[in-house]
Amino acid sequence: MTAYSTQELMIIAAARQIRDGERIFVGMRLPITAYGVARLTHAPNAVGLFESGVARYEPADGMLYTMCDGPNQLGAAWTTGLIQVMGLLSGGRVHAGFIGGAEVDRFGNINTSYIGDIDKPTVKLPGSGGAPDIAAMAERLVIIINHQKHRLVEKVGFVTSPGFLDGGDARKKAGLPGGGPAVLITDRAVLKPHGPTNEFHLASIHPGHTLEEVLQNTGWALQSMPDVAETPPPTKAEMAALHHIDKEGFWRR
Amino acid sequence: MTAYSTQELMIIAAARQIRDGERIFVGMRLPITAYGVARLTHAPNAVGLFESGVARYEPADGMLYTMCDGPNQLGAAWTTGLIQVMGLLSGGRVHAGFIGGAEVDRFGNINTSYIGDIDKPTVKLPGSGGAPDIAAMAERLVIIINHQKHRLVEKVGFVTSPGFLDGGDARKKAGLPGGGPAVLITDRAVLKPHGPTNEFHLASIHPGHTLEEVLQNTGWALQSMPDVAETPPPTKAEMAALHHIDKEGFWRR
Amino acid sequence: MILNPYPKIDLSRTIRLGDKPISSHKLTSLAEAIAAFVPDGAAIVLGAALENAVPFAATHELIRQGRRDLNMIAPISDISTDMLIGAGCVAEVTGAWVGNVSGGMGHNFRRAAEHCLPNPIKINDYSNFTLGMAFFAGAYGLPYVPVKSILGSDILKSNPKIKLAEDPFSGEPVALVPALKPDVTFLVVQRADRDGNAHIWGSTGLTQEASIAASKIIVLADEIVAPEVIASDPSRVLVPGFVVDAVCHVPAACHPAPLIGKWRRDNAFFHDYHKETRDPEDFARWCAEWVRDLPDHAAYCSKLGSQLEDLRILGNAPAAAANYAIA
């Protein structure tokens, strides 16, 4: 029996993507919790950025429904405009960003805009927000998504936020300054781009999940990295930090 | 005998260029005094803008050496950045601006950069500041300069701030959005652009000065407007306003 | 006199409200301001601050006045745009995100985009940063801004206004985002004087650029204060009063969104809206109850009653003092 939920494992895996001293586009929900864990463990000097115009050192003390809520602004490092904070990103000063989406494909392109035809979509998704900017400009992109066949697809119908586009050096040719997707964290596994095509490969499988299950739930013929392993479980320190932040056990359910 | 100095007359003439409710790039010294007179007389709703990032309703109470001094910021309408205030200008929201210069030519082009060769100037002037931006973008430009032959020249050696360039529709062809020079106020006369060439013509002569003297001190063959007259002397109300502002008689000397 | 090729600046924007004389203040009711300044078909910004300070009171009043064919421009404005779409007020949506930050998707936005209900809408896609640059260009007289951060995105296909080009300095690809100039921008501020001079604190999203870019600016002030209060701290002014067209005293104009130091977010209200607007009939019922059947925002606040009072911020976390003395 593990002493952590799948979502808690995902949060810890995400937290490990943050290095000390880095400036991170945090986003809401799971990533903001991951940011809090990273600050309390290995990255005490990380800085969290929010596209509405907020930058913080310490994570907010109090429940956040949106990045604009009072607790995210009280005691912030900076409350300012969108251009100032997203400008740090555009200006090359942001190390990593977290984004999610409805669909991601084998080259890490993300769709949060349209399922189906643009002019007559089957599903009109809410849209891009700042995700394309983060995907284009951050040094590393961390993608978080639930591992289902209709979400991890061969090719997204609409590239809201660019990954490696058609793979290989397509991203570089398109003139994108940021490094592109570095990792894709799901509720079953961790995937990373690998080889000259930059196609996402299986990097590790979460404890309790199987290779077969992962393959069945991926929308393309997922290949494995040479050293594919089990996702390292949370350490005691990481879980202690997470429990400190998530006092009410929201992510334990 | 007049009860006003030449500089006081120039201030009043400049004040009359400000219409009620207008937003004006004020500058320092003579124009800021003119702004104060206008606010106290016919333009109580004018707004003064300063390129350092200041906007004011009431003129500053206290001596100003620069637009950045405390008295210009205390009680201001807005203290902000240069881009915000000059952006109002660039965005087409500014009605008029005052500028001076070392040289102005018959088409209202102004030099505040180089006398002589650019690479080896006879005199290196301090430079443009925000004058080119004001000259390019303000709806009307008011030029204030001492009336001397080496200052009012046939053609400036360097166009720091564009007037009508080579005259006629050259300014429009160059893509300049603002209306260009509307008036040139000197210590001897008032000149205005006239006719299809937009060349500066004599509009009025200050009391106590003569046509001959004006012509002798102009560096081109100055023509007169059809209705050339004497510059209207200050009214009692204008002088009262000026004396209210210039309590120490700085401009009376 | 010279021929002036420059488009005349409308003096009325700073010195008149409708037919009031120039020396009058700009304080008016929200209903009057909207009637005077927002025609059918206007391109308007409601909620440039993203998820705080959303001018929901103006959203409701636009619905009550039955405005049609609006172009709603915003980066992210939570459920404000969704309400207006459901009420049949919207022909175009320009921005980066439309939904319900608490509940997920916006049902009315989906219905309009997927099924043309209650009417078809045109969608002009932007990312947050490109929308910011479009407003910046509109505000400060730049014809366009060259941006890297939208390269590779299919937004370049869905929004043909943004042109792919070559940077003439480096030869690298760049996307040119043209200036965007809304007709009207609404903004919610913590306090304003009756001439439109206002203080805002907390994050501001694109409020400054969207306001300066707009032809008309309508301020919704949580509190009206003496001019001396605003003048005491001109660095806390985001948009100067002399470009503001109308000031409306509307406490809790932001509900259910938060306003820093004044009102907390009503998260349950967002969830309820999500549940209660799944079908067009449900939305019509919700809209009647919370908007159409109420005369104004004061009635909306009364209807909320203690639910609103519970969101009022009573504590004090004061900003450190700042001194502007000159001697």
Next chain:
Amino acid sequence: MILNPYPKIDLSRTIRLGDKPISSHKLTSLAEAIAAFVPDGAAIVLGAALENAVPFAATHELIRQGRRDLNMIAPISDISTDMLIGAGCVAEVTGAWVGNVSGGMGHNFRRAAEHCLPNPIKINDYSNFTLGMAFFAGAYGLPYVPVKSILGSDILKSNPKIKLAEDPFSGEPVALVPALKPDVTFLVVQRADRDGNAHIWGSTGLTQEASIAASKIIVLADEIVAPEVIASDPSRVLVPGFVVDAVCHVPAACHPAPLIGKWRRDNAFFHDYHKETRDPEDFARWCAEWVRDLPDHAAYCSKLGSQLEDLRILGNAPAAAANYAIA
């Protein structure tokens, strides 16, 4: 792992000062900060706020340390640039105006431009707004900004970096101003904590854009305060501490320029400088007396004595309170 084509971000900019470890604060002496971050040949911004908050203490320290071949970038920085030129520290001047706002022309600037004394300088002309756009582009990752307000000016001839082009949307002429990224920007603030988080009020010119565009940022704080003071009002932060490289506690760093709420302008000092630097020998004497023969800014302040004390602002014109409470 993936191949990352992106230029590595220098982590040292936020978490190290020289060889100090990452958890250390950034408080250091001005002499140390300049020794660590300003090499010969650097492109530096001193005085982006125009005529207030000019970091004259840094001007003096650069002269004392004998820095050479600097490129001085500023819109208007009063006599700061003139001093550095006279002291032989400058190879290039990039900006809109160099002189003495009280006295008129800057004698050293003229001597260098007209007679190559003490050395020739290259002049890169900008107008204030185009310099602002160059910093804006440098700060926020735009390759260039298309601007109308420099059309028709011979600055397009004297500064070939600004390109004349056609707006592809309208076909009209436009000037493309490329991004400008200084090596180091100095800024004077009213108060900062030891991690570089700072409050500024009053007009700020191009301070924000010039700072964010720079590789290194050095803050000269009139007062060092507890982190809680700055954190109490995050909307009064212009440049966040996490991009600042060094904080120096230098009271009256701005003298003879003013600092809002702290120090008045010493107008007589500007006039005296104008009178006392007409000839190279006079400037050398002035520079020895006021800069080279003094060990640091504290000694400069002592030498000023009551002249400086008379400029200290003792009154209080407080900003209205602002509340960030969350409940």
